[in-house]
Amino acid sequence: MSAPSVAVSVEGLTKAFGSIRALDGVSLTVGAGEIYGLLGPNGAGKTTLIRSLVGLITVDTGTVTVLGRRLPDRAVLAEIGYMPQSPALYADLTVEENVRFFAAVHGLDRPAAARSTADALEFVDLSPRRRSVVATLSGGMRQRVSLACALVHRPRLLLLDEPTVGVDPQLRAELWRRFTTMSGEGTTIIVSSHVMDEAERCGRLGLVRFGRMLAEGTSAELRRLAGVERLEDAFLVLSESRP
Numbered sequence: 001m002s003a004p005s006v007a008v009s010v011e012g013l014t015k016a017f018g019s020i021r022a023l024d025g026v027s028l029t030v031g032a033g034e035i036y037g038l039l040g041p042n043g044a045g046k047t048t049l050i051r052s053l054v055g056l057i058t059v060d061t062g063t064v065t066v067l068g069r070r071l072p073d074r075a076v077l078a079e080i081g082y083m084p085q086s087p088a089l090y091a092d093l094t095v096e097e098n099v100r101f102f103a104a105v106h107g108l109d110r111p112a113a114a115r116s117t118a119d120a121l122e123f124v125d126l127s128p129r130r131r132s133v134v135a136t137l138s139g140g141m142r143q144r145v146s147l148a149c150a151l152v153h154r155p156r157l158l159l160l161d162e163p164t165v166g167v168d169p170q171l172r173a174e175l176w177r178r179f180t181t182m183s184g185e186g187t188t189i190i191v192s193s194h195v196m197d198e199a200e201r202c203g204r205l206g207l208v209r210f211g212r213m214l215a216e217g218t219s220a221e222l223r224r225l226a227g228v229e230r231l232e233d234a235f236l237v238l239s240e241s242r243p
């Protein structure tokens with residue numbers, strides 16, 4: 001079997017904010033169509049790593065290659081969907097207007113934008129609320145609009161920073177089924193999470209702490225490495241054992 005093509009390749013990434021070493025030599029390779037989960041405590045560097053993959057921060061050292069292009073590269077942005085940890089939406093616009101705006105930013109013409117917006121809203125189960133002004137939505141609903149904005153242009157690489165925080169369990173399970181389908185169709189997904197049942201759904205996991213990659217592997221591999229049965233315990237054991 002031939003090796004899957006590489007979607008993301010990160011080598012020796014460092015980034016300091018003053019005296020804080022947010023990334024301290026992270027390397028990572030993610031294959032096309034993989035769902036790769038980033039786990040790690042608050043402040044571990046997950047968001048900083050994800051932002052570096054969109055070119056939103058300038059790293060100090062190291063290289064980032066996304067879909068065969070070395071960053072910085074504006075052209076590759078069209079292939080990336082990014083859902084930030086805190087939704088960045090226009091509160092005074094409707095749900096539909098927000099998603100359509102992102103479609104337009106990515107260069108979709110009006111008919112394509114209208115179609116893709118409808119599909120994205122269907123994906124996050126918000127079609128009935130499409131005419132609601134974002135400011136009037138619940139927190140979980142805003143999170144879902146943000147997800148729709150990230151995937152409206154059907155990106156080849158989806159970067160999701162804690163996408164299901166505040167989303168109810170039923171829809172969370174449904175979204176994960178849809179992520180799995182997307183990955184089966186070739187979309188690469190990198191997702192950060194603190195939720196262990198979500199982590200179990202990732203093909204591979206990277207455990208980040210102090211800006212370093214402490215351990216990597218499937219859930220089964222990490223549990224075996226830590227000598228425990230539950231992923232949550234593996235996470236605790238591996239975090240403690242490698243300061």
Ligand SMILES: Nc1ncnc2c1ncn2[C@@H]1O[C@H](COP(=O)(O)OP(=O)(O)OP(=O)(O)O)[C@@H](O)[C@H]1O
Nearest residue numbers: 017020022040041042043044045046047048049085
């Ligand atoms: N723009 C910034 N300016 C200063 N410090 C920053 C900035 N962005 C991140 N940091 C610091 O870098 C470290 C890593 O932060 P990051 O947001 O990447 O963590 P995280 O793993 O995403 O955490 P969480 O689980 O809480 O989202 C933290 O100490 C944070 O305070």
Ligand SMILES: [Mg+2]
Nearest residue numbers: 046047085161
């Ligand atoms: Mg974060």
